[in-house]
Amino acid sequence: MKPINHVAGRAYPFGRKNVDTDVIIPAHWLKTVTREGLGKGAFEAVRKEPGNVFDDPEYAGSPIIVAGDNFGCGSSREHAAWALLDMGVTCVIAPSFSDIFSGNAFKNGILTVALPQAAIDRLMEVAQTDPIEIDLESQTVTTQFQDRYTFDIDPFRKHCLLEGLDEVGLTMAQGDTIAAFESKAAQERPFLSRMPAAVA
Amino acid sequence: MTTAPRTLYQKIWDAHVIETRDDGTSLVYIDRHLVHEVTSPQAFEGLRTAGRTVRRPDLTLAVPDHNLPTTARKDAAGNQLPIADLESANQLATLRRNAPEFGIRYIDATDREQGIVHVVGPEQGFSLPGATIVCGDSHTACHGGVGALAFGIGTTEVEHVLATQTLLLKQSKTMEVRIDGQLGPGVTPKDVVLHIIGVTGMGGGTGHVIEYRGNVFEEMSIEGRLTVCNMAIEGGARSGLIAPDEKTFAYLKGRPYAPKGEDWDKAVAWWKSLATDAGASFDKSVVIRAEDIQPTVTWGTSPEDTSAIGGVVPSPEDFTDASKRDAVKVSLDYMGLTPGTRLTDVEVQNVFIGSCTNSRIEDIRAAAAVLKGRHKADNVRWAIVVPGSGLVKEQAEAEGLDKIIVDAGLEWREPGCSACLAMNPDKVPAGERCASTSNRNFTGRQGPGSRTHLMSPAMAAAAAVTGRLTDVRELVG
Numbered sequence: 001m002k003p004i005n006h007v008a009g010r011a012y013p014f015g016r017k018n019v020d021t022d023v024i025i026p027a028h029w030l031k032t033v034t035r036e037g038l039g040k041g042a043f044e045a046v047r048k049e050p051g052n053v054f055d056d057p058e059y060a061g062s063p064i065i066v067a068g069d070n071f072g073c074g075s076s077r078e079h080a081a082w083a084l085l086d087m088g089v090t091c092v093i094a095p096s097f098s099d100i101f102s103g104n105a106f107k108n109g110i111l112t113v114a115l116p117q118a119a120i121d122r123l124m125e126v127a128q129t130d131p132i133e134i135d136l137e138s139q140t141v142t143t144q145f146q147d148r149y150t151f152d153i154d155p156f157r158k159h160c161l162l163e164g165l166d167e168v169g170l171t172m173a174q175g176d177t178i179a180a181f182e183s184k185a186a187q188e189r190p191f192l193s194r195m196p197a198a199v200a
Numbered sequence: 201m202t203t204a205p206r207t208l209y210q211k212i213w214d215a216h217v218i219e220t221r222d223d224g225t226s227l228v229y230i231d232r233h234l235v236h237e238v239t240s241p242q243a244f245e246g247l248r249t250a251g252r253t254v255r256r257p258d259l260t261l262a263v264p265d266h267n268l269p270t271t272a273r274k275d276a277a278g279n280q281l282p283i284a285d286l287e288s289a290n291q292l293a294t295l296r297r298n299a300p301e302f303g304i305r306y307i308d309a310t311d312r313e314q315g316i317v318h319v320v321g322p323e324q325g326f327s328l329p330g331a332t333i334v335c336g337d338s339h340t341a342c343h344g345g346v347g348a349l350a351f352g353i354g355t356t357e358v359e360h361v362l363a364t365q366t367l368l369l370k371q372s373k374t375m376e377v378r379i380d381g382q383l384g385p386g387v388t389p390k391d392v393v394l395h396i397i398g399v400t401g402m403g404g405g406t407g408h409v410i411e412y413r414g415n416v417f418e419e420m421s422i423e424g425r426l427t428v429c430n431m432a433i434e435g436g437a438r439s440g441l442i443a444p445d446e447k448t449f450a451y452l453k454g455r456p457y458a459p460k461g462e463d464w465d466k467a468v469a470w471w472k473s474l475a476t477d478a479g480a481s482f483d484k485s486v487v488i489r490a491e492d493i494q495p496t497v498t499w500g501t502s503p504e505d506t507s508a509i510g511g512v513v514p515s516p517e518d519f520t521d522a523s524k525r526d527a528v529k530v531s532l533d534y535m536g537l538t539p540g541t542r543l544t545d546v547e548v549q550n551v552f553i554g555s556c557t558n559s560r561i562e563d564i565r566a567a568a569a570v571l572k573g574r575h576k577a578d579n580v581r582w583a584i585v586v587p588g589s590g591l592v593k594e595q596a597e598a599e600g601l602d603k604i605i606v607d608a609g610l611e612w613r614e615p616g617c618s619a620c621l622a623m624n625p626d627k628v629p630a631g632e633r634c635a636s637t638s639n640r641n642f643t644g645r646q647g648p649g650s651r652t653h654l655m656s657p658a659m660a661a662a663a664a665v666t667g668r669l670t671d672v673r674e675l676v677g
């Protein structure tokens with residue numbers, strides 16, 4: 001996972017509410033068995049709309065998306081995060097995110113920034129013409145017009161994102177703690193820890 | 201020692217926390233892990249690249265479902281037929297290869313136990329009350345119907361669970377949805393959950409685990425409870441739960457992976473202790489009267505876009521929220537609907553009865569009860585019934601339901617996800633409408649340009665008969 005701290009550049013002023021994962025990457029793109037190449041399918045249906053921001057050369061290659069409420073709702077497909085990464089997006093700013101999407105984004109080194117609707121409205125305006133900057137270390141979103149918004153982030157997530165740490169490896173290092181819990185649980189709830197041989 | 205009253209969720213959570221960090225993140229033990237072909241290849245790839253193994257292969261069960269065609273899987277000689285779509289075939293082959301490589305129990309496409317992962321789990325007794333259950337699929341909430349704390353995870357989390365049998369989680373807030381009273385005739389669990397989402401909105405449960413409470417859920421069958429919990433995610437919640445009771449125990453007893461002998465007795469004793477204590481409080485509470493719930497359908501492209509079947513297509517102006525107004529405009533345009541049209545005047549060309557929401561035996565029975573002695577309307581071009589598993593299929597056939605379905609002009613298929621998300625060849629053509637018992641009516645969900653109306657199996661069967669959205673109570677009194 002790539003460390004992430006400063007994200008700066010133009011932003012897609014998308015603004016739409018309840019963007020579900022089918023919109024981010026339609027189901028027919030889910031047949032892949034690797035993580036690469038999904039950028040081609042990102043926002044496929046939106047891209048069929050004339051004048052959409054994703055095909056507007058003005059925003060080509062932007063690392064940021066500004067969106068509406070409840071971004072990433074719908075299915076748990078992590079392909080949504082891979083698709084965003086593959087199209088070069090490393091930060092999404094919205095009033096709120098679906099729990100699963102923000103978890104998936106974090107695990108792939110994408111920063112999700114939740115800001116109040118008023119801030120989103122302002123950033124949508126700025127994004128039309130100018131860049132936006134996000135600084136994870138100081139937890140701020142700024143523009144060259146003196147706009148400055150601070151955002152909250154879980155300290156553990158912040159640490160992992162800044163260092164590019166892989167969660168699986170971190171947890172595996174706690175193997176003894178897990179084993180201790182496992183044997184205690186096997187005593188207390190043997191029916192959950194023991195899997196009967198299936199009898200058809 | 202006195203403990204403060206706790207909710208069902210809190211009790212399951214407390215029993216599974218390994219440790220909690222200063223920032224409030226907990227390392228949580230996972231009891232059961234279901235794996236299917238779509239969200240697992242990259243997780244196994246990750247393990248392989250890092251030289252990692254699966255910590256508890258015995259607690260993991262893999263079954264293919266999303267990509268499988270629902271047409272015959274074997275030729276007359278019993279050989280497995282090839283899958284035409286090469287990408288689908290490759291994904292299925294990848295799971296078939298990965299499962300034995302990592303020592304995981306695997307049900308194959310042609311095994312009689314094969315089915316949709318969320319139908320197979322409870323059916324095999326793999327999903328148990330009080331267990332933490334995960335799967336790389338957002339409808340994992342389904343297993344809350346047997347009282348499990350179950351939720352969908354992404355592929356990196358699948359890898360995390362495979363390698364460590366744990367997940368890093370933040371405790372959720374709790375939400376109670378309480379429905380007491382008497383459901384009217386023709387009102388099924390699907391109508392109940394569609395109505396709930398219409399009331400709470402698509403984001404109403406965000407950050408919460410929902411516990412469904414009240415006599416309506418107590419009286420509901422296990423199949424019905426699975427239907428309700430299946431759609432908790434459609435209301436924004438990561439999990440939905442219903443307290444396990446005698447019905448749950450009776451449903452699970454004797455199933456292949458359910459506890460046996462002494463373990464069973466211990467299990468039942470513990471399961472009985474899980475119910476929410478009197479006086480426990482919820483962060484949010486929604487109360488609905490059973491009498492207010494009508495047979496319900498969706499008209500838009502969000503599961504919150506529900507209406508009683510007696511209603512009309514709304515107008516964007518009916519909504520106060522400006523962004524919802526815009527969304528409704530886009531959605532009605534996509535759906536090809538005019539405000540003010542009576543829902544029962546909306547014609548359908550396709551009918552899909554299936555998906556992890558509504559493909560259990562009770563659902564097939566409900567559809568067959570409406571179809572019996574009737575025939576699908578001529579304007580319905582494509583109508584399929586897809587059982588949730590091979591065992592559901594066998595049971596339905598033993599009851600002669602397949603015959604009723606076929607005589608009514610509908611197709612009786614092999615188990616799988618099918619037209620729920622159209623990863624296999626079962627798709628709704630662009631611009632056409634589908635009366636569907638699945639859980640999502642998102643843009644393009646059942647195929648590019650498809651228009652989905654969500655409803656119960658009985659209502660979908662009624663739509664097949666009349667060729668339009670129909671109040672099932674007009675057909676069966």
Ligand code: SF4
Nearest residue numbers: 339555556617620621
């Ligand atoms: S039936 Fe539909 S919702 Fe259920 S697991 Fe399959 S694709 Fe997902």
